[in-house]
Amino acid sequence: MLSAPPDKAPVMIGIGEYHVGCEPMMAIGLGSCIGLVIYDRERHTGAMVHIMLPDSSGRTDRPGKYADTAVPLLLKQLFESGSRKTALVIKMAGGACMFEYFGNNLNIGERNAERVRAILAENHLSLAAEEVGGRIGRTVSFFPAEGGKVTVRSADGVPHEL
Amino acid sequence: MQELGNIGAAHAATTLSQMLSSTVEMSVPKIKVVDISELAEHIGEEPAALVVFELQGEIPHGGYIIFYISRKSAVRLTNTMLGLTDTDRPLNEMDESALLEVGNIMASAFLDATAELLGFVMLPSPPSLAIDMAHAAMQSLIAQMQEEIDEVMLFSTELVCEEYKIDSDIIMMPETSTLKTFVERLENLMKAP
Numbered sequence: 001m002l003s004a005p006p007d008k009a010p011v012m013i014g015i016g017e018y019h020v021g022c023e024p025m026m027a028i029g030l031g032s033c034i035g036l037v038i039y040d041r042e043r044h045t046g047a048m049v050h051i052m053l054p055d056s057s058g059r060t061d062r063p064g065k066y067a068d069t070a071v072p073l074l075l076k077q078l079f080e081s082g083s084r085k086t087a088l089v090i091k092m093a094g095g096a097c098m099f100e101y102f103g104n105n106l107n108i109g110e111r112n113a114e115r116v117r118a119i120l121a122e123n124h125l126s127l128a129a130e131e132v133g134g135r136i137g138r139t140v141s142f143f144p145a146e147g148g149k150v151t152v153r154s155a156d157g158v159p160h161e162l
Numbered sequence: 163m164q165e166l167g168n169i170g171a172a173h174a175a176t177t178l179s180q181m182l183s184s185t186v187e188m189s190v191p192k193i194k195v196v197d198i199s200e201l202a203e204h205i206g207e208e209p210a211a212l213v214v215f216e217l218q219g220e221i222p223h224g225g226y227i228i229f230y231i232s233r234k235s236a237v238r239l240t241n242t243m244l245g246l247t248d249t250d251r252p253l254n255e256m257d258e259s260a261l262l263e264v265g266n267i268m269a270s271a272f273l274d275a276t277a278e279l280l281g282f283v284m285l286p287s288p289p290s291l292a293i294d295m296a297h298a299a300m301q302s303l304i305a306q307m308q309e310e311i312d313e314v315m316l317f318s319t320e321l322v323c324e325e326y327k328i329d330s331d332i333i334m335m336p337e338t339s340t341l342k343t344f345v346e347r348l349e350n351l352m353k354a355p
Contacts, residue, residue: 028295
């Protein structure tokens with residue numbers, strides 16, 4: 001079963017959650033969080049995770065919440081289900097800094113994005129596309145059954161393809 | 163705990179009413195415990211203005227207090243204050259200053275009242291404003307809280323001005339350590355003769 005009807009309601013991926021499959025998936029209102037999408041272009045399936053923080057510091061109960069546990073988790077699940085590394089197309093969005101006054105010294109968004117890139121590099125993988133940073137919120141949608149289409153929408157905008 | 167939210171929101175409602183020279187109705191304050199994975203069920207991607215203050219004072223990083231208003235209501239609020247009528251317009255710098263000012267006055271009123279009840283000083287930090295998807299703004303605050311958490315406690319009260327069709331919320335999101343201090347203080351108050 002590798003096809004899903006395109007008009008099916010998407011699986012909503014909340015903060016720290018992830019999903020692997022061929023159904024449409026969606027993470028709404030990413031601020032400093034990251035929506036990471038991995039698409040298998042051979043099997044037309046994929047995974048999405050909604051990452052909140054860069055480092056798990058040893059915590060294991062919510063692997064989707066942290067960049068350092070979320071990326072290996074998605075890769076493991078995709079490889080176990082039969083994906084080949086060379087078929088993976090990886091994209092990310094989010095990682096913004098919404099508040100001028102508080103966020104700058106921490107800049108969690110930027111650290112999240114950097115951590116994702118670093119862990120992908122450790123796995124000899126890189127991003128095909130990304131839309132991160134700035135001061136804006138983003139909603140990300142992923143359609144594995146439509147050629148792995150990824151769209152990004154901001155508060156005022158019409159969704160555009162990433 | 164509910165009384166804490168109640169007294170704070172009541173004072174904030176009074177100041178909003180004075181600024182608008184109109185009646186402001188206040189809902190029963192709600193205390194919600196929300197798992198971060200379900201935040202979107204409470205605060206969605208609708209465009210809103212959030213004026214945010216960190217809780218400071220005796221507890222240096224106590225959490226946040228947020229004046230939350232949908233973008234449509236925000237335009238009606240600043241129109242009322244600035245004497246404008248066009249509601250179908252983007253928010254500009256003047257609106258932003260007006261929103262910061264309203265947020266400032268309301269957060270101060272909220273914290274003055276709660277501080278008086280609890281007997282310790284809570285001060286608002288300088289404000290920070292986001293006009294964007296509400297979920298994106300709240301999520302960013304949760305990510306930068308001092309104590310890492312899987313659920314947040316929201317003290318939320320709706321403030322409505324029927325005359326100008328303004329619907330807003332005042333939300334307090336304390337750190338876990340701040341909540342503990344609240345509980346201790348309230349227990350002491352109840353023990354007192």
